[in-house]
Amino acid sequence: MLDVKFIRENLELVEKSTREKGYKINIREVLDLDDKRKAVLAEVETLRARRNEIAGQMKGGKPADDLIAAGKAVKEELAAREAALGPIEAELNEKLKQIPNIIFDDVPLGGEECSVEVKKWGENHATGVDHLDYAVSRDWVDFERGAKVAGAKFYYLKDGLALLENALLQYGLSKVLEHGFIYMTVPDMVSSRVLEGCGFNPRTSDQSDEYYIEGEDLAMIATAEMPLTGYHMDEIIDEDRLPLLYAGYSACFRKEAGTYGKYTRGLFRVHQFNKLEMYVFCLPEQSKEIHEKILAIEEEIWQGLEVPYHVINNAAGDLGAPAAKKYDMEYWSPVNKKYQEITSCSNCTDFQARACNVRVRRKDGTVEFVHTLNGTAIPLARALVVLLENYAVEGGKFKVPKVLRPYLGGREEL
DSSP: OOOHHHHHHTHHHHHHHHHHTTOOOOHHHHHHHHHHHHHHHHHHHHHHHHHHHHHHHTTTSOOOHHHHHHHHHHHHHHHHHHHHHHHHHHHHHHHHHTSOOOOOTTSOOSSGGGOEEEEEESOOOSOOOOHHHHHHHTTOEEHHHHHHHHOTTOOEEOHHHHHHHHHHHHHHHHHHHHTTOEEEEOOSEEOHHHHHHHTOOOSSGGGOOOOBOTTSSOEEOSSTHHHHHTTTTTEEEEGGGOOEEEEEEEEEEOOOTTOTTSOOOTTSSOSEEEEEEEEEEEOGGGHHHHHHHHHHHHHHHHHHTTOOEEEEEOOGGGOOSSOSEEEEEEEEETTTTEEEEEEEEEEOTTHHHHHHTEEEEOTTSOEEEOEEEEEEEEEHHHHHHHHHHHHBOTTSOBBOOGGGGGGGTTOSBO
16 A cells, blocks of 8 residues: 555656556545545544533533533534544545555566566476376376366375475475575465455456455465565564565465466466465665565576576566566476466565554664565475476476475485
8 A cells, every 4th residue: 555645745656657557546536535534634633622622611610501512512513524534534545555556667667568588597498298298197186086176276286296396395495494584384364454455456356366255354365475464464563673584385275367368277377276485574775685685586496496487577567556566487388388477576665564554663763664575485386387397208207306306205206
């Protein structure tokens, strides 16, 4: 959420960012509503002051009838104005939630096709193995029984693929721990306040991706970013404790709404998967540097797996509401002959922290909002796709990447 004062003082910047991100919101109408709120609030404060003044005059004896009448009139008027203020504040709050974060100056403008490659690593493989055909042939994945018990795009991992998933988790965990992250398991559900605080506001209603729990103020998480964002909700953190680096492991649940036309084969895009997520609370002046650090950790992980990739600076039209800037890492798919997303990392500045009320107390005693960042360490289902495409032998065994062998009892093949 953006501060309405910031919006007012940077109107053209906010309008530009909102437009470039693809959100159709009339920012000036929001400011008009804030003007209305301030006018009614001024009336409320004036009436409260008058009420307190009359209450003071009534002390020390029997008040005059005209004073009693004046007090009653003020009380009734105050109740009416307070009743009018509530809906205005609620409407303003809802509209503020719909305004996305501003973008950094170095974010490319335009849609997804305008994203810019900023680095490239590895030599692209010419041929690969279709992950789904291979996994089915080895009896390592079962989508049919997954659909029988939960519906389409649910699945069972078995034998070698389940062991490989565990090895990937252990490998990714070892990497983030090396860089000072604190390992956490997290709730698989969050309240609507946390969900909204994360800023996952779809551009259209048919893009809503969360599974909601009927009759409860709860939703299944789409990423560990959600419960990690809420971890320090309504807290003030001392400056010398920052940055706080967390690595959250969780199941992730997504309807995968709005994915028409995207690659969905097999495990690449499913309704439930496991993921290891990096998350950081930091000082505002630290966030740009930490964003680059998170990207470097992601690259280190995938270079260790010897998977070719490139990094793109996402264009504004491909950014979600919270991100001021986002990098995507895309691996080279030797099967589809193109780059496909494997991880991302975002700098959300104070957008999420403001909505979840996470602040820092500076050494001089001043208080301000922290910055938050997130990045994918290992998206396990999609990582299995990548490894099968690159390391499986058609009609033969899977060649275990060297970095994963310690987590598989030293086995070189599965």
